[in-house]
Amino acid sequence: MADVHLKQVRKSYGNVLALSEINIEIPTGTFFTLLGPSGCGKTTLLRAIAGFHAHDSGEIIVNGTDIGKLPAHRRNVGMVFQDYAIFPHVTVRENVAFGLKERKVPRAEITRRVDEILEKVQLSAFAERMPHALSGGQQQRVGLARALVVQPTLLLMDEPLSNLDAKLRVDLRRELRAVQQSMDMTTVYVTHDQEEALAMSDIVCVMYGGVIQQAAAPWEIYHSPANRFVAAFVGSNNFVPLENGAITGVPVPLAAGVPSTGAELALRPENLHTISDPASAPEGMVTLPATLDQVAFTGREVSVALHLENGHEVEAICAPDASLLDLPRGAHTHLAFDPTKAQVFEAGVTGRRLA
Known part of the structure; x- marks a missing residue:
């Protein structure tokens, strides 16, 4: 569980300003989605939270502690990637257990926690399968299980459904949301899919040009957009002069x-x-x-x-x-x-x- 507060986070690449004075508050247990077009800064912000990119200035505070200067492996965040990032040469069980072995967790505890999380993501029957024998949706659930089994403070997800077909995306987003709610896991989710953001989120944060345009509940984002960009990007709209x-x-x-x-x-x-x-x-x-x-x-x-x-x-x-x-x-x-x-x-x- 985590309460997240970003204060004045800024990131630039040469003369290009990728993040401009980002201020966000994410209450514990919230499903918080960063939504916007390619190049808007959403993935840069997610990776700054994860520790994969160093931000130029500002604070990334999780449960009262600024983790912004810590290396990625000490931030205790779980990460689910777009391309699954699971090991092809070991079983589902071994994939999920990897992070626990790295942390020197006792064998009996590894078995218990892996079994528990596989049941949570509905993969218990596939524990001994190799990744090539799984569907795309099942592989993505392996990635989710591997991120959750280490009991992270914060879960980060970078467009995890974008490689799946349309129907599977709808099915899996329901499953991801159900797992997140059942674990009360604070989650920061990146997508460019507006329907996905509206359907899954407690708070949708619309970004453009490295700037937060609006952060609010899905209903408010859709029915009370703060500016023309939000009104145009979230749902269809006719603009008549x-x-x-x-x-x-x-x-x-x-x-x-x-x-x-x-x-x-x-x-x-x-x-x-x-x-x-x-x-x-x-x-x-x-x-x-x-x-x-x-x-x-x-x-x-x-x-x-x-x-x-x-x-x-x-x-x-x-x-x-x-x-x-x-x-x-x-x-x-x-x-x-x-x-x-x-x-x-x-x-x-x-x-x-x-x-």
Whole structure:
């Protein structure tokens, strides 16, 4: 169990600033995810915590002790890698026992702890198998067991599911989360997969350009993004420029103090509705003329691509409806949305949220 506090952590590579004054608090037992695109600094930060990279300045405090100056092997952190990093020439049991043998743990204690953790990750029946006889998901669980069996203070995971197929990723992320919760293990997890981050985390920390853009619960990250980057990166969003408080000449009610020009309205696709007759829209809804570009049926939903009169492209996510699939490309329709569910941002990659 660990309470983690990073204070003013900074890291640069020559003239490139990889981490800029990182300040994070991670309560004990929290599943904390670092989310962002490639090059945002998330893996650099994880490796600084692990001790694989030396940070330039700042403190990495775990349970009240600054571990930032300790070598990696003395930090008592468990690490699960993207490429499994398990030994191909020894059995599952021997792989998991490796760290305990290195620590000179008595043989009987090794057997007990290995058996216990293999049961926890549902690999008891595979203890004597060689890694080549395991699936990708099973190999990743071996890596997890090996990290957990040494009873680390803190568990670090670097994109551990990225090499797996889509369905297996979904299955294994449930298992990883269940194991983490059952052990109440403080975990720092790195991913670029937004759905994975939302599904697994207590706190999602969105990074861009070596800077923390927002750190909050998944619901808040999705529904109350702090700036335009978070709104764009986490989930789909339509950003439509406002001109004189309107979109293609249709007035949009704005909160007091929001500039009528030079800002962008953000509309989640699931909050947009296609309607043939604007007169049928519920009271208070804003309706925009639009032209249909493409309709895609994906099973549980229908994705509708359209463009507005100013040529701006937007996407709506609708409930399955056979009538939508029958609409021809170029059909004229209308988009309706509730302005209270829209958000307004300053223009620019990290433009701040205005309303």
